[in-house]
Structure formats: structure tokens, C-alpha cells
Amino acid sequence: MALLEVNNLSKFFGGLKAVSAVSFDVPQGNIKAIIGPNGAGKTTLFNLIAGSIRPDCGSVRFKNSSIFGLPPYRIAQRGILRTFQNIKLFPNLSVLENVMAGMHVKGRAGLAAGMLRLPQARAEEAFISEKAHEMLAFFNIGELAKRNAAHLSFGQQRAVEFARALASGPALLLLDEPAAGLNTQETAQLASQIAHIRGKGVTILIVEHDMSLIMDISDEIVVVSSGQKIAEGKPSDIQRNADVVRVYLGEE
Ligand SMILES: Nc1ncnc2c1ncn2[C@@H]1O[C@H](COP(=O)(O)OP(=O)(O)O)[C@@H](O)[C@H]1O
Numbered sequence: 001m002a003l004l005e006v007n008n009l010s011k012f013f014g015g016l017k018a019v020s021a022v023s024f025d026v027p028q029g030n031i032k033a034i035i036g037p038n039g040a041g042k043t044t045l046f047n048l049i050a051g052s053i054r055p056d057c058g059s060v061r062f063k064n065s066s067i068f069g070l071p072p073y074r075i076a077q078r079g080i081l082r083t084f085q086n087i088k089l090f091p092n093l094s095v096l097e098n099v100m101a102g103m104h105v106k107g108r109a110g111l112a113a114g115m116l117r118l119p120q121a122r123a124e125e126a127f128i129s130e131k132a133h134e135m136l137a138f139f140n141i142g143e144l145a146k147r148n149a150a151h152l153s154f155g156q157q158r159a160v161e162f163a164r165a166l167a168s169g170p171a172l173l174l175l176d177e178p179a180a181g182l183n184t185q186e187t188a189q190l191a192s193q194i195a196h197i198r199g200k201g202v203t204i205l206i207v208e209h210d211m212s213l214i215m216d217i218s219d220e221i222v223v224v225s226s227g228q229k230i231a232e233g234k235p236s237d238i239q240r241n242a243d244v245v246r247v248y249l250g251e252e
Pocket residue numbers: 013016018036037038039040041042043044045
């Protein structure tokens with residue numbers, strides 16, 4: 001079953017076709033990658049799916065219903081969560097609080113009840129804190145719980161970001177260049193973290209430049225160039241695809 005279905009999706013910026021009639025599916029439980037040269041339209045594609053920019057035409061369906069043109073918070077509520085190229089943690093909060101912040105999206109008691117410290121809100125807070133500790137343990141960073149988020153290595157920040165993302169219980173995670181700025185060891189950790197997240201039943205759509213990482217973790221790859229999809233297939237097929245090789249050689 002396809003969790004996400006993108007059909008003929010297009011976005012123009014003035015005369016520029018940033019995304020031009022792109023179609024692909026993301027099957028439930030898969031890790032799907034989008035690759036392509038700089039300026040190919042990868043981030044724009046993510047923005048269109050997450051709702052931060054409005055598509056011009058086409059369709060986007062998630063869990064069999066249209067999310068076309070919905071605002072980002074409505075799309076997030078349906079279970080699509082994205083991480084950004086630059087990690088955005090709250091620097092003045094602890095690691096635990098950062099993860100808890102990711103879960104308040106789903107809180108039932110509401111902001112007013114929370115501020116008034118009503119019993120329902122307190123029970124929810126305890127539940128959220130317990131769940132956040134669980135997420136930190138899941139990513140092997142339990143000992144960082146009380147550490148200020150400003151005092152973390154880049155790899156640790158990435159782990160906290162993933163813990164926060166997973167804590168909100170997404171069905172689909174959009175990762176935009178998660179290996180950017182990571183060293184070899186951190187990239188290897190990232191690969192196992194992503195596999196770990198998928199093991200939890202979360203479907204993943206990833207944009208990434210690190211080819212060996214992509215070839216290693218992806219079930220399927222979509223290649224875009226100048227806003228258009230030029231190839232789609234398994235990593236072994238993509239490596240042999242003449243159009244793909246041409247696009248990458250052309251870049252250098
Ligand atoms: N908000 C915008 N306004 C105008 N042009 C944009 C905007 N966002 C992206 N573009 C252009 O759209 C094209 C695709 O950009 P982008 O999706 O960021 O590419 P990628 O992520 O593949 O590097 C680029 O030519 C870029 O300059």
C-alpha cells in the first residue's frame with residue numbers, strides 16, 4: 001500500500017519550473033530517497049508535501065486522502081513530520097524538554113489547562129516526560145536528558161532531533177539532508193538511527209547528497225533534475241542508469 005502518493009505535482013516560481021509534473025509513491029514502511037543536483041527541486045518538493053508552500057497543480061494524497069493545499073499544521077496533525085537541513089533545537093531548554101516539546105502537538109489537555117496546572121494537564125505532563133525518556137533511551141542518549149541543548153555535539157543534536165521527531169508519533173518522516181555536516185562516524189550512526197526509526201514502523205522520505213548512505217539505506221530512489229523526475233528504481237538500477245550518470249557527471 002502507498003502511504004504517500006504524489007501525482008503530477010508542479011510548482012512555478014515566476015517562469016522557473018522548480019517542480020514539474022513529478023509523480024511517485026512512497027509505500028508504507030519503506031525508505032525512499034530523492035536525489036539530484038543542487039537546484040533540482042528537492043527541497044521544494046518537501047515544502048510542497050509538508051504544506052509550507054502551496055502547489056500550483058497536481059495531487060498529494062496521504063493515507064488515501066488529499067492533503068493538497070492544507071496548511072503545515074494540519075499536515076503535521078495527519079502524521080507527516082519533517083526535519084530541517086539546519087537542526088532547530090531550543091538552545092535554552094534541556095535535551096529532555098526539547099523532546100517533550102515535540103509531543104505537545106498531540107497533547108489533549110490543551111495550553112490553557114497546562115498553564116493553570118490542572119490535574120489532567122499534570123498527568124499528561126508525567127506521561128509525556130516518561131515517553132520522552134523512552135525516546136532518549138531508544139537513541140542511546142539517556143544520559144544527556146538534563147544537558148542544555150546548546151552544549152551538544154552535532155551528532156548528539158541530530159540524535160535529539162530524531163528523538164523529538166519520533167516522540168510525536170509520525171507515520172511519515174521527511175528528512176532533508178540529514179548527513180550534511182556529519183563526519184564519517186556520525187554518518188554511520190545516522191544510518192543506524194534511520195534503520196532504527198523504520199524498525200518502529202515509520203515510513204521515511206529522505207533527500208540526501210551522501211550517495212553511499214543513500215545506496216545503503218534506501219529501498220527505492222527517485223532522481224530529479226531541473227524540476228523533473230528522470231529516473232526511479234532500486235539503488236542497483238539507479239547506479240546503472242545512463243541518464244542518472246550523465247546528470248551527475250554533468251554536474252562535475
Ligand atoms: N521561494 C523561492 N522563490 C524563487 N525560487 C525558488 C524558491 N525556492 C526555490 N527556488 C528555486 O527553485 C529551484 C529548486 O530549488 P530547491 O528546491 O531548493 O533545489 P534543491 O533542494 O534540489 O537544491 C532553484 O532554482 C531555486 O533557486
